[in-house]
Amino acid sequence: MNSPTCSTTDNWEHVQAISREALGEPLWRFIEECRAKDHPESHLISILHKVQSQYGHLSPTHLDAVAQLLGVPAAKVAGVASFYHFFRLAPRGKFIINVCMGTACYVKGADRIAARLMDELGITWGETSKDGIFTVEQARCLGTCGLAPVLMIDNEMHGQLTPDQVPAILEKYLKKSRSQTGS
Amino acid sequence: MSNKVSQQFNALLARAEQALRARTSARAIHIQVGSATCEQAAGADEVLAEFQKHVAASGRSDIQLRRTGCTGRCSREPIVGVLVPGQIPIKYERVDRKAVHEIFTQHILGGQPVLNRILDGPVENLVPLEILTCGSLRCGWREGKSFVAVLKDKLAAAGIGPEQVRVTVGSCFGACNMEEPSRRSHLLIRPAKVLYRVADEADLDEILQSHILGGRVVERLQVPGKTIGRKFLELYGDVAFFNRQTRIVLRHNGVVDPESIEEYFHYRGFEALTKVLSRGNPKWVIEEITRSKLRGRGGGGFPTGEKWAMAAKSPDKTRYLICNADEGDPGAFMDRSMLESDPLNVVEGMIIAAYAIGAARGFVYIRAEYPMAIRRIENAIAQCREWGLLGKDILGSGFDFDLEIRLGAGAFVCGEETALIQSIEGGRGQPRIRPPYPTESGLWGKPTVINNVETFANVPAIINYGADWFSRIGTAASGGTKVFALAGKIRHTGLVEVPMGTTLRQVVYDIGGGVAEGKKLKAVQTGGPAGGCIPAQWIDTPIDFDTLTKAGSIMGSGGMIILDEDDCVVDIAKFFLTFSQDESCGKCTPCREGSVRMLEILERITTGQGTLEDLDRLKRLALLMKKTSLCGLGRAAPNPVLSTLEHFRDEYVAHVVDKKCPAHKCTALIHYQIDPEKCIGCTLCARNCPVPCITGARRQPHEIDQLKCVKCGKCFEVCRFDAVLRL
Numbered sequence: 001m002n003s004p005t006c007s008t009t010d011n012w013e014h015v016q017a018i019s020r021e022a023l024g025e026p027l028w029r030f031i032e033e034c035r036a037k038d039h040p041e042s043h044l045i046s047i048l049h050k051v052q053s054q055y056g057h058l059s060p061t062h063l064d065a066v067a068q069l070l071g072v073p074a075a076k077v078a079g080v081a082s083f084y085h086f087f088r089l090a091p092r093g094k095f096i097i098n099v100c101m102g103t104a105c106y107v108k109g110a111d112r113i114a115a116r117l118m119d120e121l122g123i124t125w126g127e128t129s130k131d132g133i134f135t136v137e138q139a140r141c142l143g144t145c146g147l148a149p150v151l152m153i154d155n156e157m158h159g160q161l162t163p164d165q166v167p168a169i170l171e172k173y174l175k176k177s178r179s180q181t182g183s
Numbered sequence: 184m185s186n187k188v189s190q191q192f193n194a195l196l197a198r199a200e201q202a203l204r205a206r207t208s209a210r211a212i213h214i215q216v217g218s219a220t221c222e223q224a225a226g227a228d229e230v231l232a233e234f235q236k237h238v239a240a241s242g243r244s245d246i247q248l249r250r251t252g253c254t255g256r257c258s259r260e261p262i263v264g265v266l267v268p269g270q271i272p273i274k275y276e277r278v279d280r281k282a283v284h285e286i287f288t289q290h291i292l293g294g295q296p297v298l299n300r301i302l303d304g305p306v307e308n309l310v311p312l313e314i315l316t317c318g319s320l321r322c323g324w325r326e327g328k329s330f331v332a333v334l335k336d337k338l339a340a341a342g343i344g345p346e347q348v349r350v351t352v353g354s355c356f357g358a359c360n361m362e363e364p365s366r367r368s369h370l371l372i373r374p375a376k377v378l379y380r381v382a383d384e385a386d387l388d389e390i391l392q393s394h395i396l397g398g399r400v401v402e403r404l405q406v407p408g409k410t411i412g413r414k415f416l417e418l419y420g421d422v423a424f425f426n427r428q429t430r431i432v433l434r435h436n437g438v439v440d441p442e443s444i445e446e447y448f449h450y451r452g453f454e455a456l457t458k459v460l461s462r463g464n465p466k467w468v469i470e471e472i473t474r475s476k477l478r479g480r481g482g483g484g485f486p487t488g489e490k491w492a493m494a495a496k497s498p499d500k501t502r503y504l505i506c507n508a509d510e511g512d513p514g515a516f517m518d519r520s521m522l523e524s525d526p527l528n529v530v531e532g533m534i535i536a537a538y539a540i541g542a543a544r545g546f547v548y549i550r551a552e553y554p555m556a557i558r559r560i561e562n563a564i565a566q567c568r569e570w571g572l573l574g575k576d577i578l579g580s581g582f583d584f585d586l587e588i589r590l591g592a593g594a595f596v597c598g599e600e601t602a603l604i605q606s607i608e609g610g611r612g613q614p615r616i617r618p619p620y621p622t623e624s625g626l627w628g629k630p631t632v633i634n635n636v637e638t639f640a641n642v643p644a645i646i647n648y649g650a651d652w653f654s655r656i657g658t659a660a661s662g663g664t665k666v667f668a669l670a671g672k673i674r675h676t677g678l679v680e681v682p683m684g685t686t687l688r689q690v691v692y693d694i695g696g697g698v699a700e701g702k703k704l705k706a707v708q709t710g711g712p713a714g715g716c717i718p719a720q721w722i723d724t725p726i727d728f729d730t731l732t733k734a735g736s737i738m739g740s741g742g743m744i745i746l747d748e749d750d751c752v753v754d755i756a757k758f759f760l761t762f763s764q765d766e767s768c769g770k771c772t773p774c775r776e777g778s779v780r781m782l783e784i785l786e787r788i789t790t791g792q793g794t795l796e797d798l799d800r801l802k803r804l805a806l807l808m809k810k811t812s813l814c815g816l817g818r819a820a821p822n823p824v825l826s827t828l829e830h831f832r833d834e835y836v837a838h839v840v841d842k843k844c845p846a847h848k849c850t851a852l853i854h855y856q857i858d859p860e861k862c863i864g865c866t867l868c869a870r871n872c873p874v875p876c877i878t879g880a881r882r883q884p885h886e887i888d889q890l891k892c893v894k895c896g897k898c899f900e901v902c903r904f905d906a907v908l909r910l
Binding site for chain 1: 258595607609711873
C-alpha cells in the first residue's frame, strides 16, 4: 500500500516495519494519511507534535522513524525538531512546570517565583528533579498576563502567585503523583 | 436581496433561531460563566460545576446556565453574570465556590443581589434605571452646556435623585453610522435596552417625561436595528472599565457562547458573508476594506485593502490565505482571547477575505501554547463545514473555500510572514529576503495573503456597518479600533479596545484605573520585544501606528505593559534583548551576532562593570543591527534598547558612572542594610536568611554581613518594621 517513493533501500520492508514499531499504529497511520494529501512534508510539525504528546519527548529513534515513513531526509526532521522550542529531545519529568517569564510576569516578580521553585527542587531551567517528577521550563508567555505572575503545570494554570505559595503547589502534585503510583 | 445566497442564509438563520428558542427562554434567569484560558486558571470550571449542582438541586427549570467567552477583565476573574429579565444584569467578580452558594441562594432564589461581590464593587445600592450616554468627542451634541450636564440638571429638576437613576458616561456606541446630520448624541437606557438619539433639549424632555417618568418608550427617537457593541453595553455598560471602550472586534466577548454557531447567527453572524457573496463582486470587498482604512493589526500596520488587492491582481489563480495566530509577543493575549471567545467572527472574516482575493484554501497558523484556542477554532471550522459555510459552493454562491489548522511549535520568529510560510511548509521557520512579498510568491510559491487574527476579526464589522463608519472611528490615516492587552503594574489588567487616536492617558488612567498600589508611572512599554518604552511625560501621545513610531516605540500586536518607579529600564531592555537573542533564528549575522554582543554590554552595565563608552558602543551596534538585519525580528530587536537610551539615558549613566540602579532592581548594584533605629530585634529576618548572614541578639538591632549576603531580598520582604533598607 505504501507507494515506493521512499523505498530507496532494498530492505525497505524491514525499515518500514521497525519504523512503524517505533511509533506505534495510531502514529504511523496518521503519517500514512498525511502522505495521501498534497505537500505531505508540510505536516511534519503536526506529526512531531503527535509523537511528542504520546512519548513525552522526541528520541532519535522516533525522529528516524518519522523521516523514513514520511519520506523526508532525517537531517530535515532533526533540523525541525531542534529548531522549535516546543519540541524536547530528552525525556522529562512526570509534571512539566512552565514558569512564565513573559514581560508582565517578569515585572511582577516571576524571577522570584522561579528562584523559589528551583530552591525547592534543587534544579535549574530545563532540568528534571532527581525523583523524575518535575521538570522546570521557562515559558515565553502563557498569555494570561492579567493573572501575572503565573506558572502552568501540565495544562493547569496557577496565577497571581507569591513565592510562598510554591511549596504548597509542589506538594499538591507530589500527592497526585503518589496517589497515581500508589493505586 | 432575495437571491440564492440570501435564501440559503435565511434558512440557516431560521434553523439557528429555532435551535436557540428550543433551548433558551426569554423568561428564564440566565447565569453566565466566562470560560477562556485565564478564566479557567482563575477557577471558572469549578464555578460552573458548582452552579450546575445548585441548579439541579433547586429543581428549577427556569434557570439557565450558559458559558460565554472572556470579557477581558482578567484580574477580577472568574466573572459570573446573572441576568434576570427586566433588571440590569449583575456581574460578580472573583467568584469561588462559597460565592456561588451565596449568589445562588441570595440572588437567584431570594432576589437580593450580593452587593459586596459585584464587579468593581462593592456597591451600596443598585439603581433601578441607568442612563448610559455616549461620551465620544468626535460627534454628538455640541451646543452650549455639555449633554451630560443638561441631562443631570433635568433629572434633578424633576426630583429624580441618583439613587433612582444613575447617569454614566461611556464611550462611542457605534450608532453614528446611521446618523443623518451629526451633532446628535446617544443614550442607552438600561435595563429597558432602548437606545435613543437626541438632537436638542426638547428630545431630552420627551424622554424624561415619557420614558423615565411614564415608562413608555419614545419610538420617534429610538435608534432602530442592532448597532455594534450594543449587546455588550446592555450587559456590561455599568462597568467603567468597559463603557469607556469601543468594542468592535471584542463586541461578542463575554456575550456569546463561543462554541455555539446558533448564538453567533443570532448576533448578526454571517450577515456580512451573505452580503459579500450575494453581491458577487470581490473587487467591491477590497474597495470597502481599502476605504475603511483598516491597517494590519499584527503590528506592521500595512493597509489591508492594498495587500488584498496585490494578491487579487496576481496572474496565478491558485492563491492562499493565512491567519497569523502565532501570538508570540510576551505580554500580548488579544488574539488568544478573540479565538477563544468569538472564533466564528475570525472564521467569517477569513471567508470574506478568501472570497476577495480568490483563495480556495486557507490556514490558521496557531501557536501550540494555546490549547483552548486551538480547540475552539477547530470547533468553529467543523461547525462551519457542517452548516455549509466552509467547503464547496458556500451558501450556494459557487465559491469554494476551506480552512486547515497548522500548529506552531514555539518559535517567536514564525510570527514573521516569510518564516511562518516556511513553518507551514514543514520546515525550520527561518525568514527569507523580501521582495518577493508573499502576495506575489508565498506559500508553495503561490500568491498568499497573511493577516493577523485581529485584522480578520474586523472584517465582518466593516462589511456590516460600512467602511465610512469604520474609518470615522479612527484617525485620518487609520480606521477603527485597536485591542490592547493591558498588564504589568496597572490596577485593572485586561483587554482594552479603544479607537485609534485615543491617548495613552485615557487607556492607563480612565480605563486601567492608574498604576497599582499608588506608585508613580514610569513608562508604558508597547509592542513587546520589538517595541520601546514611552516615558511617563509622553502620556498624552495619541495611540496610532505613526505616533508610537515617532515616540520610539511601535504599535506592535497590542501588548501594553505598565512600568512603575520600581522597574529598571535597563533591566527591561536587557529582558527584551535576552528574549530576542534567544529567538534569533541565526540566519543573518547582524541579528545573530549583534544581539549577543549587545546583551554582553547590557550585562556589564547591570552588573556595574559598564563604562560610558559602552553606551555609545551599544547605540552604534543597535543602529547597525536595525539597518542590516534580514527580517523584522532583527530590525526591531534593538528598539527596547534604543528607546530606553533615548528617554532614560540618565538611568544608564547612573548604572555606569555612579554604579547605582535608581530603581533598586539590578541585584549587583544594590545592598541591604538594617536601620538600627527601626530594628526591634524580632529575629524574623535572621530566621529567614538563607545564607545566613544576619547576626544580632534578640531585642537587639541586627546586622547584615555584606560579604556573605547574596542579596536575595528575603529580609527586606519579611521585615514588618521597614527596618531593612534596600540601597
